[in-house]
Amino acid sequence: MDLKRRDFIKGVACSSLLLAADAPSVFAAEPRKTLSSDALGILYDATLCVGCKACVAACKQNNDMPPDHTTEEKLYDDPIDLSGKTLNIIKLYKHGAGTEKDNETGYSYIKRHCMHCIDPSCISACPVKALTKNPKNGIVEYNKDACVGCRYCQLACPYNIPKFEWLEAFPQIRKCQLCSHLIKKGKISACCDVCPTGASLFGNVNDLLKEAKRRLEMKPGEENVFPVASINSKDTTARPAGKYFQHIYGEKEGGGTQVLFLAGVSHEKLGLPKLSDRADAAVSEGIQHGIYKGMIGPVALLAGLLFTVYKNTKKDDK
Amino acid sequence: MADNKPLGGKILTKPFLVCLVILAIAGILLIKRLIFGVGSVTNLTDGYPWGIWIAYDVVVGTALACGGYAMALLIYVLNKGEYYPLIRSAILTSVFGYTLAGVSIFFDVGRYWQLHNMFLPWFSQINSILFEVGVCIALYVLVLWIEFTPSFLEKWKTEKYLKIANKFMFIFIAIGILLPTMHQSSLGSLLIIAGQKVSPLWQTNLLPLLFLTTAITMGYSIVVMESILSSLGFRMPLETPILGKLSKIIPRLIVFYLVVRFGELIYRGQLGLALNGDFKGFMFIVENILYLIPVVILFQSKNLTKPRMIFIAAVSMLLAGSVYRFNAFLVGFDPGPGWHYFPSFSETMITLGFISIEIMGYLYLVKKLPVLPVLRHT
Numbered sequence: 001m002d003l004k005r006r007d008f009i010k011g012v013a014c015s016s017l018l019l020a021a022d023a024p025s026v027f028a029a030e031p032r033k034t035l036s037s038d039a040l041g042i043l044y045d046a047t048l049c050v051g052c053k054a055c056v057a058a059c060k061q062n063n064d065m066p067p068d069h070t071t072e073e074k075l076y077d078d079p080i081d082l083s084g085k086t087l088n089i090i091k092l093y094k095h096g097a098g099t100e101k102d103n104e105t106g107y108s109y110i111k112r113h114c115m116h117c118i119d120p121s122c123i124s125a126c127p128v129k130a131l132t133k134n135p136k137n138g139i140v141e142y143n144k145d146a147c148v149g150c151r152y153c154q155l156a157c158p159y160n161i162p163k164f165e166w167l168e169a170f171p172q173i174r175k176c177q178l179c180s181h182l183i184k185k186g187k188i189s190a191c192c193d194v195c196p197t198g199a200s201l202f203g204n205v206n207d208l209l210k211e212a213k214r215r216l217e218m219k220p221g222e223e224n225v226f227p228v229a230s231i232n233s234k235d236t237t238a239r240p241a242g243k244y245f246q247h248i249y250g251e252k253e254g255g256g257t258q259v260l261f262l263a264g265v266s267h268e269k270l271g272l273p274k275l276s277d278r279a280d281a282a283v284s285e286g287i288q289h290g291i292y293k294g295m296i297g298p299v300a301l302l303a304g305l306l307f308t309v310y311k312n313t314k315k316d317d318k
Numbered sequence: 319m320a321d322n323k324p325l326g327g328k329i330l331t332k333p334f335l336v337c338l339v340i341l342a343i344a345g346i347l348l349i350k351r352l353i354f355g356v357g358s359v360t361n362l363t364d365g366y367p368w369g370i371w372i373a374y375d376v377v378v379g380t381a382l383a384c385g386g387y388a389m390a391l392l393i394y395v396l397n398k399g400e401y402y403p404l405i406r407s408a409i410l411t412s413v414f415g416y417t418l419a420g421v422s423i424f425f426d427v428g429r430y431w432q433l434h435n436m437f438l439p440w441f442s443q444i445n446s447i448l449f450e451v452g453v454c455i456a457l458y459v460l461v462l463w464i465e466f467t468p469s470f471l472e473k474w475k476t477e478k479y480l481k482i483a484n485k486f487m488f489i490f491i492a493i494g495i496l497l498p499t500m501h502q503s504s505l506g507s508l509l510i511i512a513g514q515k516v517s518p519l520w521q522t523n524l525l526p527l528l529f530l531t532t533a534i535t536m537g538y539s540i541v542v543m544e545s546i547l548s549s550l551g552f553r554m555p556l557e558t559p560i561l562g563k564l565s566k567i568i569p570r571l572i573v574f575y576l577v578v579r580f581g582e583l584i585y586r587g588q589l590g591l592a593l594n595g596d597f598k599g600f601m602f603i604v605e606n607i608l609y610l611i612p613v614v615i616l617f618q619s620k621n622l623t624k625p626r627m628i629f630i631a632a633v634s635m636l637l638a639g640s641v642y643r644f645n646a647f648l649v650g651f652d653p654g655p656g657w658h659y660f661p662s663f664s665e666t667m668i669t670l671g672f673i674s675i676e677i678m679g680y681l682y683l684v685k686k687l688p689v690l691p692v693l694r695h696t
């Protein structure tokens with residue numbers, strides 16, 4: 001069996017093509033996950049937010065997170081971004097002098113924490129099931145006893161949410177887990193619970209979506225009733241509707257998320273990434289499964305290799 | 319097999335001592351990392367959670383260690399027995415490259431004492447590309463050491479075990495071809511889930527194919543480079559005829575790669591990004607010029623008899639593959655505004671420390687074990 005060079009190149013090309021990329025299976029994404037009817041989440045409405053940061057403090061308290069100091073005096077908990085010490089933050093978008101609230105040429109708040117994606121990249125990435133999605137309420141939870149600290153979840157998350165404790169000898173990944181420990185006790189997430197204006201609203205995601213759509217239809221300036229803390233609570237507040245940017249961020253982004261954002265400014269300006277409707281996890285797993293076809297590919301290849309190598313080594317022995 | 323002999327000679331040579339000093343510094347820094355955390359020695363951040371430890375030690379390092387794999391493909395799959403004299407030293411460099419990639423992962427991950435979770439079935443997450451890469455690499459390290467055992471057995475003159483080892487070796491050789499095929503392509507797939515964080519110049523669904531092809535090409539190039547360097551370093555005759563023949567494969571693989579790479583970029587309409595005038599575009603051009611150099615050199619058959627030319631071509635290919643991997647993982651990776659990464663001094667020293675162990679181990683073993691082909695053409 002004397003192969004010519006051309007055959008060799010062809011061989012390499014074909015086997016790698018076979019393994020790596022036969023077009024249809026590569027580009028056909030997996031049949032993907034959809035929103036469960038019991039999914040819990042948060043609707044953050046920037047037009048209602050007054051920037052009091054009560055939610056930031058409540059989050060720290062209820063999740064036993066240490067204060068984060070970014071000034072030299074170390075007087076206050078003053079995080080400038082999410083970190084291994086801060087799971088939830090209120091950020092400010094400002095344009096120029098920034099006097100008018102909820103306006104592109106003014107300013108706006110935006111809350112940032114884990115989006116609890118419907119088809120999360122972090123879970124697809126994690127090699128050891130340290131991140132899991134609760135099959136009922138869809139909360140993306142973290143288990144430090146599984147985690148190896150590889151930080152692939154950080155690389156994968158399109159929102160840069162998982163944070164790592166860089167200066168710890170025994171570090172963990174930190175991120176909002178939607179206060180799942182409180183939810184287990186029948187309570188709601190701490191940040192929504194303390195929110196005085198209803199800007200952070202807890203509830204069933206389908207209800208929150210309906211509420212978001214209702215708000216987008218309101219006439220700016222017209223008095224409306226808004227629920228406070230939880231979509232099911234009796235507590236409400238009446239105030240003039242904001243001038244909404246007509247988009248519910250999170251409804252479709254990256255396959256959808258359980259945290260939804262409404263604002264008076266385009267979401268891109270608020271620092272939220274522009275994502276396609278398809279989850280990266282779907283693309284990635286589609287390719288991987290396309291290549292391996294349920295391990296049939298590798299097993300067949302191994303069988304072929306065993307045969308060829310055996311034949312070729314035996315001949316050498318003689 | 320009688321072709322391979324220990325070289326003998328002094329162990330504590332100058333290059334060996336230089337490596338020892340670098341290793342000592344790296345050792346101290348690694349202790350610092352264990353006590354004060356990964357962040358105490360690296361410039362890694364939540365935006366750039368992977369830096370040169372992954373990009374160089376693992377992604378580039380294992381590709382540079384593909385000599386054993388590439389030669390096995392040629393010798394055992396395509397039945398080109400004539401290349402057999404080159405396989406031992408190729409496997410030895412693979413053993414080191416891969417073992418050290420494994421060791422470096424241990425220091426890179428934050429929760430190293432739980433690293434074995436990857437192998438516990440109840441923790442295994444089979445959709446994770448990192449899971450596949452991790453398990454494949456770990457298994458391959460094991461297989462490589464097994465493939466290397468005949469060198470030990472010959473040295474110890476244990477005929478009986480040597481016979482047994484040779485009888486079953488075909489199984490490990492076959493597995494040793496399967497595993498790199500899987501994880502070298504998956505190293506590319508690792509980036510797919512990072513989606514829009516990776517520049518369209520590098521983010522493509524064909525990453526697995528591109529990574530695999532370049533890994534194999536790098537494998538042949540490292541064999542050529544290493545053989546010429548050893549011949550010069552240990553004052554042995556050059557293996558020019560066989561290396562020249564081996565070098566013929568390289569440009570053909572590169573051309574295949576470039577056709578896929580550019581065809582895909584044109585298909586997606588992203589090639590224009592290369593001419594943006596920014597750093598990413600510049601690095602893309604550098605990367606591809608490095609691929610073209612060996613193509614230009616090696617397609618001229620007169621160059622195949624010139625050790626200097628095939629050496630330059632091999633080095634250029636190795637740089638091309640390395641720059642490609644760096645570009646995909648670091649240069650082309652942009653987690654959003656406000657994040658920057660450039661490796662710290664300590665981080666770089668630790669990587670140099672790992673490279674030093676590799677060189678020291680290689681120098682030691684070729685002197686003590688029958689690895690290198692000695693005086694084949696009289």
Ligand code: SF4
Pocket residue numbers: 113114115116117120121122123140156157158159160161162175
């Ligand atoms: S936002 Fe990031 S961390 Fe949160 S679920 Fe989505 S991918 Fe995971």
Ligand code: SF4
Pocket residue numbers: 125126127128129130131146147148149150151152153154162173
């Ligand atoms: S750092 Fe932990 S949680 Fe994140 S991907 Fe790695 S093992 Fe999973």
Ligand code: SF4
Pocket residue numbers: 055058059060062063087088113175176177178179189190191192
């Ligand atoms: S849901 Fe809980 S953990 Fe998440 S941001 Fe709100 S308070 Fe923090």
